[in-house]
Amino acid sequence: MIEVKNVSVAVGAKKILDDVSVEIKAGEVVVLLGATGAGKSTLLKAMCGDVKLTGGEIYLENRRLSEWDYHELARKRAVLSQHSTLNFPFTAREVALLGRNPHIRGRESKKDLEIVREALQLVEAAHFANQSFPTLSGGEQQRVHSARVLAQIWERQTERYLLLDEPVASLDLAHQHLTLQTARKFARENTAVLCVLHDLNLAAGYADKIMILQNGRVFALGKPWEVLKSEIIREVFGIDAIVTKHPKLDIPLIVPIAINYEAEKISRQSFLAQA
Amino acid sequence: MADPALIGVSSGAALAVSLAIVLGETLVFSFFLLNKTFFLPIAAFFGGLVATIFIYRIGKRKDDSNVATMLLAGIAVNAFVGAGIGLMSFIATDTQLRNITFWSLGSLGGVTWTSVVVSVPLILISVFFLLRLSRSLNVTLLGEAEARHLGVNTERLKWQAICLVALTVGAAVAVSGAIGFVGLVVPHLLRLLTGADHRYLLANSALLGANLILSADILARTIIAPAEIPIGIVTALVGAPFFIWLLLRKI
Numbered sequence: 466m467i468e469v470k471n472v473s474v475a476v477g478a479k480k481i482l483d484d485v486s487v488e489i490k491a492g493e494v495v496v497l498l499g500a501t502g503a504g505k506s507t508l509l510k511a512m513c514g515d516v517k518l519t520g521g522e523i524y525l526e527n528r529r530l531s532e533w534d535y536h537e538l539a540r541k542r543a544v545l546s547q548h549s550t551l552n553f554p555f556t557a558r559e560v561a562l563l564g565r566n567p568h569i570r571g572r573e574s575k576k577d578l579e580i581v582r583e584a585l586q587l588v589e590a591a592h593f594a595n596q597s598f599p600t601l602s603g604g605e606q607q608r609v610h611s612a613r614v615l616a617q618i619w620e621r622q623t624e625r626y627l628l629l630d631e632p633v634a635s636l637d638l639a640h641q642h643l644t645l646q647t648a649r650k651f652a653r654e655n656t657a658v659l660c661v662l663h664d665l666n667l668a669a670g671y672a673d674k675i676m677i678l679q680n681g682r683v684f685a686l687g688k689p690w691e692v693l694k695s696e697i698i699r700e701v702f703g704i705d706a707i708v709t710k711h712p713k714l715d716i717p718l719i720v721p722i723a724i725n726y727e728a729e730k731i732s733r734q735s736f737l738a739q740a
Numbered sequence: 741m742a743d744p745a746l747i748g749v750s751s752g753a754a755l756a757v758s759l760a761i762v763l764g765e766t767l768v769f770s771f772f773l774l775n776k777t778f779f780l781p782i783a784a785f786f787g788g789l790v791a792t793i794f795i796y797r798i799g800k801r802k803d804d805s806n807v808a809t810m811l812l813a814g815i816a817v818n819a820f821v822g823a824g825i826g827l828m829s830f831i832a833t834d835t836q837l838r839n840i841t842f843w844s845l846g847s848l849g850g851v852t853w854t855s856v857v858v859s860v861p862l863i864l865i866s867v868f869f870l871l872r873l874s875r876s877l878n879v880t881l882l883g884e885a886e887a888r889h890l891g892v893n894t895e896r897l898k899w900q901a902i903c904l905v906a907l908t909v910g911a912a913v914a915v916s917g918a919i920g921f922v923g924l925v926v927p928h929l930l931r932l933l934t935g936a937d938h939r940y941l942l943a944n945s946a947l948l949g950a951n952l953i954l955s956a957d958i959l960a961r962t963i964i965a966p967a968e969i970p971i972g973i974v975t976a977l978v979g980a981p982f983f984i985w986l987l988l989r990k991i
Contacts, residue, residue: 515885539891546886553881553936566879567891597935617890 466490466526467512467626467657473520474507474681481507483681484521489657491624494648496672497661500702503678505661506547509630512659513544525626539567542626543617547634549610551598557609558594561585564613584616585609587647589640603635611644618656625656632660633667645671665719669693669711677701693717748791748817749909750918755821756787757914758828758840781858785910791817792902845970846919848957855915862911866904867946873900874938881936919972921979922949922956928986 467489474482482504489495497505510516512523514530523530525542543564551560561584565577585591588608593601598609611632618625629648633641645660649671652658662668668675668689675692677685679701685692698706704721711718760783795817799810829840842850876897880887884894926949927941934940956974963969 513885513889515888535888535893536891539889542889544886544889546883546889549882549886551882554931555878555881555936559935559937563879563882563890566875569875 466524466624467659468524468527469508469512469521470524471521472508472511472518472523474504474511474516475519481681482511485678485681485683486521487676487683487686489626489659491655491657492652493673494652494658494660494671495674495676496668497659497676497678498663498665498668498701499678499684503701504681505678506630507681508678509544509628509659509661512628514538526624536567539617541618541623542628543614545610545614545627545629545632547630549606551606553599555598556595557590557598557601557605557612558585560598560609561590561594561612561616564615564617567617580619581612581616584612584619587615588612589643604637604640607632607635608640608644611647615647615651618651621654623655625651627651627656627658629658629660631662633662633664641667665693665698665706665721669717669719670714689717693719748795748814748821749788749906750913750920750923751818751821751825752791752794753784753788753910753913754843754918755824755828756783756790757843758825759783759787761839761843762828762832762836781862781911781914784914785907788910788913789903789906791821792906796898796902841970843913843917844972846917846972846975847960847968847970848916848953849968851915859911859915863908866907866911867942870901870904870908871939871942873897873904874942877901877938878936916953917970917972919953919956919975921975921983922952924986925979925982926952928982 469485469487472482472485473480485504485508487495497508499505507516511518512530514523514533525533525538555563558581561581562573562577564584565573565581569577582591582594585594588611590605590608590612593605598606601609614627614629618627627648632644632648636644641664645667648658648660652673660671672689674687675685675689676683677692677697684701685697693708695706695708698704698708698719698721706722707720709718709720710716757780760780795810795813798813825840825844829837832840876887876892879890879892880894880897882890887894887897927945930941930944930948934944952975953971956971956978960971960974961968963974
């Protein structure tokens with residue numbers, strides 16, 4: 466379990482995170498939402514130990530994050546960052562194999578290679594595993610990074626932690642869902658997952674809990690039905706939206722109303738009335 | 741791009757050596773100069789180490805290192821070192837001047853078995869330890885934050901790499917003088933041929949680098965025989981166009 470307790474992060478006088486608390490248990494997918502600059506990435510970085518806290522504490526398995534050894538931590542916690550750049554001619558397979566680094570002493574074993582093969586298959590990247598990484602498209606590179614991160618915490622014996630910063634940013638529709646399905650699959654197998662997203666419907670479909678940040682503070686935290694309400698969406702994202710029930714599933718379906726009314730000759734009022 | 745000559749590691753070593761050559765005879769160091777073979781490699785090592793740490797400190801911003809800043813800092817270090825070596829040449833005696841020219845242009849002509857015995861163990865030991873770092877270096881290519889997430893202690897890794905590089909460069913420069921561009925050409929060439937995996941890259945670079953130096957030395961000795969041109973001139977004639985090609989290719 467990861468426990469974030471009253472965490473604050475400030476740069477100079479500016480508070481980027483202000484008294485944020487959340488718990489992520491194994492088996493759970495927590496989705497982090499918020500407008501740009503709300504502090505989502507900073508919270509994720511704080512949970513990786515990459516930024517200094519100015520207040521509060523983060524615990525992983527009841528031990529302070531700062532007390533964990535890099536290597537020990539890397540064997541059970543993987544992080545998919547937003548801006549991973551790599552301009553060196555590794556093959557896709559070699560990049561995914563870097564994820565096994567904390568488990569390898571000396572040379573990689575047969576098992577490591579097998580895990581990498583399966584991870585690449587899982588993200589549908591197996592068919593370009595031998596291609597040079599810099600020649601791949603943005604979405605393909607993103608999938609290879611996903612495979613690397615999954616390979617890092619592949620074994621199920623222990624509780625695992627998966628932190629994903631906008632994992633679907635450059636992916637096509639099918640792979641967006643594949644990525645989040647994979648996150649759910651890991652959650653089912655004793656993993657605590659935190660995922661930063663922008664798409665409210667993806668959040669509604671895949672989150673157990675949703676946390677919305679605004680100006681560094683927790684604005685809402687709860688189940689999708691409790692959090693994804695039109696008044697909350699208006700307040701946080703500054704956009705009108707209809708929240709209805711998904712036609713097939715028991716999850717909220719969010720339909721933003723952001724049409725250029727003038728051009729479409731539809732009055733805002735009548736549109737809302739129809740809805 | 742981080743050729744030791746470009747970022748100023750070799751020139752730092754060369755400056756330390758010229759200081760040692762010129763001032764060493766007049767100052768308290770004269771004691772050490774009784775055994776020049778041992779003293780000059782040590783001077784070269786510390787010169788290289790100081791230059792490396794200086795450039796690393798300048799390139800470091802917050803948590804991550806900035807390669808562009810390091811390269812620019814290297815230009816400044818090279819200019820400063822050029823002035824230092826110039827000053828040393830100006831006040832040097834004729835013999836000392838010859839020695840300094842030797843160091844700044846490089847030559848294998850002055851190699852004796854004693855210098856081999858001194859420098860080879862140093863180079864072999866640091867290459868051995870550098871090879872042990874290769875997996876962590878691979879991971880660090882993803883970026884420092886990513887490397888930390890993958891269990892690499894990046895601060896420790898950087899210090900290990902800096903010290904080992906300074907030791908290798910110091911030991912090599914002490915024997916042959918600062919021979920430029922080999923350190924730039926060889927790793928880039930090998931990356932094109934065998935990929936970026938440091939486990940192969942480091943060992944292959946050492947082997948191909950040695951071969952390239954010997955080939956350049958053969959050229960330097962035969963091209964206007966019986967006279968010998970400094971080997972640094974040969975490698976720069978090959979390496980500078982290669983560097984330009986590398987820049988154009990990246991665009």
